[in-house]
Amino acid sequence: MSVEIPVGAHQPPGAGPAARIDGPGAGLIVRFDGPAPARRPYRPLGAGSTGRTDEAGTGVDVLDSAGHLSCHGRTDPTMTRTATDDGARLRPVPAGAAPLFVRAGQAVYPARRLGDLVSRRPAGVTGHQWSSALRAEFDHVVCAADTGVPLFALTVGPTAPAGSAGQRTERMVAAVCAAVGLPVLRIGSPTLRAADHGRRIITYVIDARAYAAGAGAGGDDPDDIPVGYRDIVGRLPDGRTGAVNDLGALSRAAAVEAYVSRRLSDPIVRGLHVRWRDGTAEGWSWVEVRPGRCLVERVTVSEARWHCGVDSARLAEDLAAVAVGDRLAVTDRPAVAVADESALLDRDELRRQICVLRDRRDELATPFAFGHLCGD
Numbered sequence: 001m002s003v004e005i006p007v008g009a010h011q012p013p014g015a016g017p018a019a020r021i022d023g024p025g026a027g028l029i030v031r032f033d034g035p036a037p038a039r040r041p042y043r044p045l046g047a048g049s050t051g052r053t054d055e056a057g058t059g060v061d062v063l064d065s066a067g068h069l070s071c072h073g074r075t076d077p078t079m080t081r082t083a084t085d086d087g088a089r090l091r092p093v094p095a096g097a098a099p100l101f102v103r104a105g106q107a108v109y110p111a112r113r114l115g116d117l118v119s120r121r122p123a124g125v126t127g128h129q130w131s132s133a134l135r136a137e138f139d140h141v142v143c144a145a146d147t148g149v150p151l152f153a154l155t156v157g158p159t160a161p162a163g164s165a166g167q168r169t170e171r172m173v174a175a176v177c178a179a180v181g182l183p184v185l186r187i188g189s190p191t192l193r194a195a196d197h198g199r200r201i202i203t204y205v206i207d208a209r210a211y212a213a214g215a216g217a218g219g220d221d222p223d224d225i226p227v228g229y230r231d232i233v234g235r236l237p238d239g240r241t242g243a244v245n246d247l248g249a250l251s252r253a254a255a256v257e258a259y260v261s262r263r264l265s266d267p268i269v270r271g272l273h274v275r276w277r278d279g280t281a282e283g284w285s286w287v288e289v290r291p292g293r294c295l296v297e298r299v300t301v302s303e304a305r306w307h308c309g310v311d312s313a314r315l316a317e318d319l320a321a322v323a324v325g326d327r328l329a330v331t332d333r334p335a336v337a338v339a340d341e342s343a344l345l346d347r348d349e350l351r352r353q354i355c356v357l358r359d360r361r362d363e364l365a366t367p368f369a370f371g372h373l374c375g376d
Helices: 127-133 165-180 194-213 249-260 312-327 347-359
Strands: 002-004 020-022 028-032 059-063 069-071 101-103 106-109 140-144 150-157 184-188 233-235 241-243 270-275 281-290 293-302
Touching: 101 194, 106 194, 127 165, 140 194, 150 194, 165 184, 184 194, 194 312, 249 312, 270 312, 270 347, 281 312, 281 347, 293 312, 293 347
Parallel strands: 150 184
Antiparallel strands: 002 020, 028 059, 059 069, 101 106, 106 140, 140 150, 184 293, 233 241, 270 281, 281 293
């Protein structure tokens, strides 16, 4: 049986000139084509529309002889419309939640699970990815102070080993965050922790992004090259003149003091940085604790198609310098005692590892600029 319904007679909005009802077997199949409205009012069964649609804009619902409703041909039968189906998938932090601090109109909250920030599963994310990612926790979440809508999240800590369950979870979290539009700044380090460094990193990023969006845009003169946030020169805490927004400045000053007091064999905190083709930035920093033996820190930064306001590779190197400073932060004994011998790396071995990094230049997104460190 085939019945043509006249235009306007119990016709789903946006269904085109006519909807067609076919009655195969024991049930009625209600079909309509055309763009789906954002929301459909409730219609009684048999009124010409089931009031449901799929993500692609074409719905096929089946009413069996008992009047039960089921769906066919949907991209994802588990994804149903909700009261928040307005295109936004991020859930605001509850109004009563107290932030750790507020800066430049952005409220910073402590640890939050991803499941607390996302309202529903986005298209393209599998059920396994969804269920695994929802349990993941961010160290800090930065939200708009007026609305509570998440702007970005921060994680700080050791990087999961390659091929581990932790790395698979990180990838699932990244897939969900990319789908819902939540930027995540990931700091990978065996030494840095959110409890000790989270506030400093977030403050730095908020200020760097504000500078890049405003004062860092340059003037009317086309020859006036804007100074990056990291390169602003001013007075350092030790009285010297230098880059005031170098997060590793305190570590560098502490190394000089340790050298003067004969707690280090070299006063210079050295480093390098690279950016890999997958978007991850990596920074190394080291100081010679005793002749030929170095304390080395490595940090990775992933901003996931988002800009943290400064060159992420240089940020990684600066954070590695911060980690070196933390390892050497002692006042009552020689810095050499901070790390046991197994924690120090032979200078020749460090040079060899830098050469290996140089030889992987085909995997880098930018040229390797530290070949001079491979020489004697």
